[in-house]
Amino acid sequence: MGFIVGLLIGLVVGLGIIVLFVRSENSRSKLRNELAKMVAAFARMTVEDSRKILPAQFYPSWVVFSQRQKLNWLNQHLTKIWPYVDKAASDLIKASVEPVLEQYRPIILSSLKFSKFTLGTVAPQFTGVSIVEDGADSVTMEMEMQWDANSSIILDIKTYLGVSLPVQVKDIGFTGVFRFIFKPLVNEFPCFGAVCFSLRKKKKLDFTLKVIGGDISTIPGLSDAIESTIRDAIEDSIMWPVRKIIPILPGDYSDLELKPVGMLEVKLVQARDLTNKDIIGKSDPYAVLHVRPLPSRTKKSKTINNELNPIWNEHYEFIIEDATTQHLVVKIYDDEGVQAAELIGCAQVQLKELEPGKVKDVWLNLVKDLEIQRDTKYRGQVVNDSLNPVWNQTFDFVVEDGLHDMLILEVWDHDTFGKDYMGRCILTLTRVILEGEYKDSLQLEGAKSGKLNLYLKWMPQPIFRDS
Structure with a gap:
């Protein structure tokens, strides 16, 4: 999450240049109405479009390059300033992320904090950009980013048994799309009042956990619990529709904040032909459902013992903030008692496929991994x-x-x-x-x-x- 700071710096500077150009060419009274249209028009321009406007000798050489080449300026500048971004952001991220980790802390741990946090020497790279036309008073930008980081992150964890372990988070690989909303467009420099950012789509998040001076597998379930905590914390702290708002100019930006737009009613009826995870007897399945993985919003069904065709008939309600992008996740587990539960399968329902006020009965095919569905x-x-x-x-x-x-x-x-x-x-x-x-x-x-x-x-x- 620390790379957000560097990303914002590059974006604000780049967008500021575009805004100043538009401001010099249009009157102050038309600025707010014309800015979004002009930025969106530039985003849709192709190399062929630029050649029709001016002969090659009259525009800079970068115009004939691909969009990937045009993003090189941002990647190059980010690489130059990255040491300063790392130094400035590491302490800030550590202080802001620790409370989130504590909120998601596994029940088997008594404490989960950072003992060391640096972003590393490798800056993220941007591989794609698009403009989403959002209206006359805002500009929405989405940027795809890849990051194979060499961060130095050490978690200091403590169990209720008094065991203290330093766990290193290493080999971080990330690919995702960030959404930035510049709103409202105003006459004062830098021509927008606030920046709202969110992780619009997480395509890949890989990392490994290693106990310094030991083997994390010696404590059953610890590695899975910590990994799940990290993923859930990221999912619910910056994943769209969650958004972080950075005020640039004084003003009321409550309209940018996350707000409920409706309620989803779910009835979990039954499952059929579940995979048997037990060597002796049959699985003891239960379901976990959520729209956002916040612990207070996650629902868990009762366990049906020794049954591969369980019937639950349970009702749940979920608060919805964005019906166009959110989805209901259903995961079926085999209850292993004191041991960690084993995933039988998972599925999801896109809320945009539902009609408000109407009931839809669906059978969901279970898969092993929603990330590759x-x-x-x-x-x-x-x-x-x-x-x-x-x-x-x-x-x-x-x-x-x-x-x-x-x-x-x-x-x-x-x-x-x-x-x-x-x-x-x-x-x-x-x-x-x-x-x-x-x-x-x-x-x-x-x-x-x-x-x-x-x-x-x-x-x-x-x-x-x-x-």
């Missing part, structure tokens, strides 16, 4: 008895949202009696959209060795085939 999937051919398989297969995917969609490739070992997961690669689409086509060799995540060689080509128009 997708509607369009292809399976490659099985290459027998080979550690160097060659597929040479072509797959076409229809992309609805180039800024947010991802391509996920998984490699499995296909055996006679089943299949074993070997590793995966996750790609954003920004590079292939900007460059048109490219070849790359990608390291398999989750595997000790192995790479995938890919050739990707972007087709700007949808491909239609005769049925």
Whole structure:
């Protein structure tokens, strides 16, 4: 979360330049009405559009570069100022995040604090930008960011048994889209009253936990509990529709704050044909439901013992802040008593698919991981008895949202009696959209060795085939 500070600095400076240009060309009375339209128009311009306006010799060389090249100025400046951002932000983040961690602290721990927190020497990089037309009095910007950090973060945890352990958070890998709302547009410099920011979409968040001088696996359930705490804290502290407001000019910005817009009523009826997680007998399933993972807003069903077709018939209510983007998450667990519960499967319902005031009955297919759940999937051919398989297969995917969609490739070992997961690669689409086509060799995540060689080509128009 610390990289937000650096991000804001670059964005405010960049947007300020655009605003000043517009201000010099338009009268003060038209500024608020015209600014959002002009910024959005510039965002939609292509290289071809710029060539139609002026011959190449009359505009700077960067205009002919791709959008990725245009973002280089921001990445370069952020890299230069990153040591100062790290130093200034680390103490601030430590002080603001610790209360959030305490709120989500697992029940098995008596204390969860930072003993060391630095962002590291590697600055995040921006890979995509878009402007969302929001109205005459505001500008909404979304920026995709990648960060493979070398942060130095150590958690000082204590259990109720009196055990104190320093846990290092390392190998942080993050890809996500941040939303910035500049509102209201005003006549005073820097021409907007406040900046509102939020993590609009979290595509990837990987990290590892390591006890300094020991093995975290020696305490059963500790690693999973801490990892879940970190993910939930991030999810509910900056994930949209949660938003952080930074006032730039004095004023009342309560209209930017998070407010309830409705209530979701849910009836958890039953489940069928659940996977049995027990060696002896059957699973003891219970459900956990939430729209936001805040502990006070998470609902837990009763446990149905020794049953793979449980019937609950329980009612819940959830406060909704943004029906267009929020979703209901349902996770089914096997109750293991004093041991940590084992996930049987999970599913989600997009609230935008529901009609206000109307009841919708749905059966949800359980998956192992919501992060990689997708509607369009292809399976490659099985290459027998080979550690160097060659597929040479072509797959076409229809992309609805180039800024947010991802391509996920998984490699499995296909055996006679089943299949074993070997590793995966996750790609954003920004590079292939900007460059048109490219070849790359990608390291398999989750595997000790192995790479995938890919050739990707972007087709700007949808491909239609005769049925």
